[in-house]
Amino acid sequence: MDSTKRYLYYKPRLKYGEGLMDRRSCLMIQLAEAKLSNRVAVISKFKLGGHHNNGKSFESYLIDDYFNIDRLNVEYIFEEDFFQIEESINPENVIQIQDEKFDFETNHKLVIRNLKDDNYWSLKLYDVFALAKLYHGVGVKFVIPEVTPTQKIKDIGNVILNTLEKPTIGLHLRRGDRLNKKLNDSMGENTILQKLKDFKFNSAYYGTNDRNYNISDSRFFSSKDYRDVFDGITDNYLLFAIEMYIIDNCDISIRTFNDSSPFYYIENQTNKNYAICNYSMHGSNNSFRKIPSHLVECNYEDKTKNNRKAFVKSRPFIPRLIMAIRRKLKMV
DSSP states (O other): OOTTOOEEEEEEEEOOOBOHHHHHHHHHHHHHHHHHTTOEEEEOOEEEOGGGTTTOOEEEOOBTTTBBOGGGTOOEEEHHHHHHHHHTSOGGGEEEESSSOOOTTOOOSEEEEEEEESOGGGGOOHHHHHHHHHHHOTTSSSSOOSOBOOHHHHHHHHHHHTTSOSSEEEEEEOOSTTOOHHHHHTTSHHHHHHHTTTSOOSEEEEEESOTTOOOOSTTEEOGGGGHHHHTTOOOHHHHHHHHHHHHHTSSEEEESSTTOOOSSOOSOOSSOEEESSSSOGGGTTSOOSSOOSSOEEOOOOOTTOOSOOOOSOOOOHHHHHHHHHHHHHHHO
C-alpha cells in the first residue's frame, strides 16, 4: 500500500436506478471532491435503471464501460479493488462522515461518506458542485464536458461515421419523459427538414429513445439502418453512448434542448452545435408559445468563467406554489 495516498470513499446505502447522464453527473461530484481534497476516489457501482433498458436494471462503475476520465486527472480505484487496502488502514486513521463538509487538509488516511443514497446532488457541497459541473456539462453547466469515449465506443461509432456521406448532421431527439405537445410537433419530419434547409448536408444520423419515430428522407439514417453494426448489443445505455459519440462527431450536431451540450469532449467546439428548441431540459414542462422555426445556436462557455449561464428563468414563489398545487390535484 502506498503510504502517501489518501482516499475518499462514497458508500451509499440505497442505489437509485436512474439514467446514464444522471448517474454520470453524480459520479462527477465524487471525483470533484477527490480532486479538491487531493485524494483517491473510491468508487462504488451505480445502478442503471431498467426504464431506459428494456426493463432490465444493472450496476456499473460507468468508467471504462461508457466513458473514460483521463482528462480529469483524478486518481481513482474501484470499490472491489479497495477492500484489501481498507482492511490494512488503522481505524484511528479513518474519518466517518455523512453529508457534511470535511477539512481537505486533514491527514487522515481515509474519509468515508456514509450516505443514505447515491443522489450526491443532495450533499450541498457547492464548492465541489462548481467543479463537477465543469466535468459533466450536459444540463448543469453550459460547457463542453471533460469525459471521453472508450475505445470500443469510438470503434463502433466510427464504423457508422465512415459510411455517412459528408457533410453530415447528427440529430438527437429526446422523446418520452420530457416531451410535451409542442416539442413533439417540433420533431415532425417536415418541421425538422424545414429547420435544416439552411444547411448543406448529404447525410444525417438521428438518435432517439422512441422506437416508433422515423424520418423517411433518404439522407437520414438511424440505428435501424445499422442492425449489423449494433448486432449483439443488448445494453441500451451502451447504444445511447455510441449514438451520442456519432452525433457529437458529425459536422453539425443538433440536440433537443438548449443546454444539451455534447455528451463527450470534442475538439471542434464552435459553429457546429445547435438545439431544436430554446429552453432547458429542466424547464421542459413549460411549453413554448409556438414551434420555433429555426434552430438555436449553442456556443459554449469558457470554463474559466465563474457565473453559471441561467437556462431557466426564475419565477416568483407564489406562482410556482400555485402550479405545484395544481399538479398535485391532477395526480389525485
